[in-house]
Amino acid sequence: MQAIRLLELLVLLTALIGFSGLLLRRNLIQKVLAMDVFGSAVIALFVLLAARSGLRSPILSSGDSPPADTLQAMADPIPQAVILTAIVIGLSIQALLLVVISRLSAIDPCLHSDSFEE
Amino acid sequence: MTTPILLLTALLGPYLAAFLVGMVPALGRPLLLFSSVIATVLGVSTLTADTSLTLQLLGPLGVTLSLDPLAGWFLLLDGLVFLAVLLDVWKGSIRSGSMRLMLVLLGGLSGAAVVTDLISLYVTLEVVAIAAFLLVLAEGGSESNLWVALRYLLIGNTAMSLYLVGTALVYAQTESFQLVTAASLPICAGHLFLLIGLFTKGGLFLNGLWLPTTHAAAAAPISALLSGSVVTAGVIPLVRLSLLNEALASRIGAIGLASALLGLIAALLCRDLKRLLAWSTLSQMGLLVLAPAAAGLLGLSHGLAKAALFLSCQALPTRNLRDWNLSACRPDQRLAFWIAPLSLAGLPPLIGAWAKGGELSFSGNWMKLVIALLSVLAIAVYARIWQKDPIQVQAAVQPISVGLALLVALLVSPLVAPGSWLDASLPSKLLLSGITLIAGLSLHRLLRPLLNADDSKPIEPLIFERLEHLIGGLGLIGGVLLLSLPGGVPQ
Numbered sequence: 353m354q355a356i357r358l359l360e361l362l363v364l365l366t367a368l369i370g371f372s373g374l375l376l377r378r379n380l381i382q383k384v385l386a387m388d389v390f391g392s393a394v395i396a397l398f399v400l401l402a403a404r405s406g407l408r409s410p411i412l413s414s415g416d417s418p419p420a421d422t423l424q425a426m427a428d429p430i431p432q433a434v435i436l437t438a439i440v441i442g443l444s445i446q447a448l449l450l451v452v453i454s455r456l457s458a459i460d461p462c463l464h465s466d467s468f469e470e
Numbered sequence: 471m472t473t474p475i476l477l478l479t480a481l482l483g484p485y486l487a488a489f490l491v492g493m494v495p496a497l498g499r500p501l502l503l504f505s506s507v508i509a510t511v512l513g514v515s516t517l518t519a520d521t522s523l524t525l526q527l528l529g530p531l532g533v534t535l536s537l538d539p540l541a542g543w544f545l546l547l548d549g550l551v552f553l554a555v556l557l558d559v560w561k562g563s564i565r566s567g568s569m570r571l572m573l574v575l576l577g578g579l580s581g582a583a584v585v586t587d588l589i590s591l592y593v594t595l596e597v598v599a600i601a602a603f604l605l606v607l608a609e610g611g612s613e614s615n616l617w618v619a620l621r622y623l624l625i626g627n628t629a630m631s632l633y634l635v636g637t638a639l640v641y642a643q644t645e646s647f648q649l650v651t652a653a654s655l656p657i658c659a660g661h662l663f664l665l666i667g668l669f670t671k672g673g674l675f676l677n678g679l680w681l682p683t684t685h686a687a688a689a690a691p692i693s694a695l696l697s698g699s700v701v702t703a704g705v706i707p708l709v710r711l712s713l714l715n716e717a718l719a720s721r722i723g724a725i726g727l728a729s730a731l732l733g734l735i736a737a738l739l740c741r742d743l744k745r746l747l748a749w750s751t752l753s754q755m756g757l758l759v760l761a762p763a764a765a766g767l768l769g770l771s772h773g774l775a776k777a778a779l780f781l782s783c784q785a786l787p788t789r790n791l792r793d794w795n796l797s798a799c800r801p802d803q804r805l806a807f808w809i810a811p812l813s814l815a816g817l818p819p820l821i822g823a824w825a826k827g828g829e830l831s832f833s834g835n836w837m838k839l840v841i842a843l844l845s846v847l848a849i850a851v852y853a854r855i856w857q858k859d860p861i862q863v864q865a866a867v868q869p870i871s872v873g874l875a876l877l878v879a880l881l882v883s884p885l886v887a888p889g890s891w892l893d894a895s896l897p898s899k900l901l902l903s904g905i906t907l908i909a910g911l912s913l914h915r916l917l918r919p920l921l922n923a924d925d926s927k928p929i930e931p932l933i934f935e936r937l938e939h940l941i942g943g944l945g946l947i948g949g950v951l952l953l954s955l956p957g958g959v960p961q
Contacts, residue, residue: 371941374628375942387624387627390631391627394635394638397635404642430531430641431638434637437589437593438592444600445596448600448604448623449624452607452616452620456616456617465936465937466936468614468617469617469936469937
């Protein structure tokens with residue numbers, strides 16, 4: 353099996369674990385952590401996507417243009433750049449959710465999701 | 471001002487204004503007024519020019535903005551709804567921090583209307599979600615709002631993660647994030663992940679089950695913003711995709727139809743006024759994606775009417791529909807509760823009538839039947855708002871809301887347009903509306919004893935609106951969509 357296929361499979365597995373955690377866990381902290389696992393799977397997917405064309409960091413060492421074969425081995429910078437935004441947004445949402453959860457803990461310290469549904 | 475400058479003012483202005491308001495809170499109202507007027511002007515100028523302008527920033531892989539008539543309708547909607555809500559809360563009754571959040575929200579919404587690349591769309595939708603989440607929290611004031619806001623952000627972020635998966639899959643095939651390039655692909659799994667995310671943002675069918683509780687729990691001016699314009703942010707890209715790709719249009723249309731039916735049935739059964747309005751939003755968003763060609767006008771007429779309805783939900787004697795009595799409301803609220811539903815139902819010559827009759831994603835005689843059924847059900851839903859009690863209750867004397875008056879004036883604005891009474895098809899349209907109205911009111915009469923029968927049950931959310939159900943709905947619709955791919959079901 354090619355390494356990239358194996359990695360794809362692992363990313364899929366992580367995403368599924370995250371989603372089922374979100375669905376099945378009753379504790380709010382665990383739910384938010386599961387959401388983060390899912391988010392990490394998405395980030396890994398983008399990094400994997402960038403690595404399709406090569407593994408080297410897409411940084412040119414000097415001003416002159418490199419030979420064609422080195423360019424071939426470089427990672428695609430676009431998905432990497434794009435996912436940075438998503439990481440930042442994911443982090444801020446995580447923080448906001450945790451603030452709300454800490455306020456909710458005044459109502460039910462166990463943070464059982466059923467106790468907040470009316 | 472030339473259009474590109476106006477566009478950049480509309481996109482960046484609200485964010486800069488939000489920073490400024492952070493330092494000088496007194497500027498909140500004037501700056502929000504200015505920003506919403508700019509959005510309105512940009513919308514009107516786009517619609518009157520009737521051309522589309524595409525700006526590509528940072529090269530072909532960067533941000534793409536396209537200012538077309540569709541974006542124009544939604545910019546106009548955002549501007550007007552924010553203007554009306556601002557006028558409504560001008561005399562206090564809202565925190566100064568909320569002005570800042572509303573500015574950020576307006577910036578995000580204007581962005582969502584014009585961006586046509588998948589990543590910028592993701593960013594604007596997340597900005598909108600965070601600002602809306604904070605507004606629900608800031609203006610709610612009760613502990614239950616914490617839970618509702620948490621649900622909203624959690625489900626929204628999960629959906630947007632799925633959307634990002636779709637973006638990655640599309641990029642793997644096209645090496646581009648443009649919406650147009652994505653839509654030109656034959657239907658694939660990437661598309662469906664995008665759809666799952668957007669369905670959730672746009673409040674459609676099972677993915678939109680978060681919507682009724684959230685919109686009902688927020689404070690009235692915030693509900694007006696959420697239901698009038700925020701929810702359309704997720705619908706605009708769906709409409710764009712529908713117009714570009716036929717295979718996607720049929721799937722989006724099917725979900726839209728299901729959403730229209732689900733929303734109306736739930737609105738018939740629920741017991742709370744704001745929940746009824748929110749379920750009606752879910753239903754109307756379904757109609758919006760079902761008629762992509764007319765979506766702009768439909769979105770505008772729905773947004774204005776729904777904002778008027780939610781703004782009327784302030785200082786009511788009761789929200790419980792069993793004890794609901796229209797006579798007990800303020801005169802301006804009473805007017806809004808009559809005019810807005812009639813406009814939503816498409817009674818000519820109100821603004822809602824313009825929007826009806828657009829081409830649908832499905833055609834055929836069965837579709838006409840379904841649409842007729844939906845209109846009758848909708849009237850039966852609105853008839854619940856029109857319930858009157860003959861015993862006259864003395865309404866509290868309060869000043870009339872300026873924002874509400876503006877919205878109602880906009881809804882009846884076609885009345886003063888010169889050609890509106892001379893339209894040759896007006897009598898037949900009026901006749902059709904009349905028949906629908908009578909059928910809907912009779913249905914309401916039939917259902918009324920059933921709905922008001924058991925007094926013992928308290929107002930409670932429907933059984934399938936818990937957090938698990940929301941996530942499950944996401945998974946279910948995702949699974950069904952994936953099975954609908956060619957070769958999805960093994961032969």
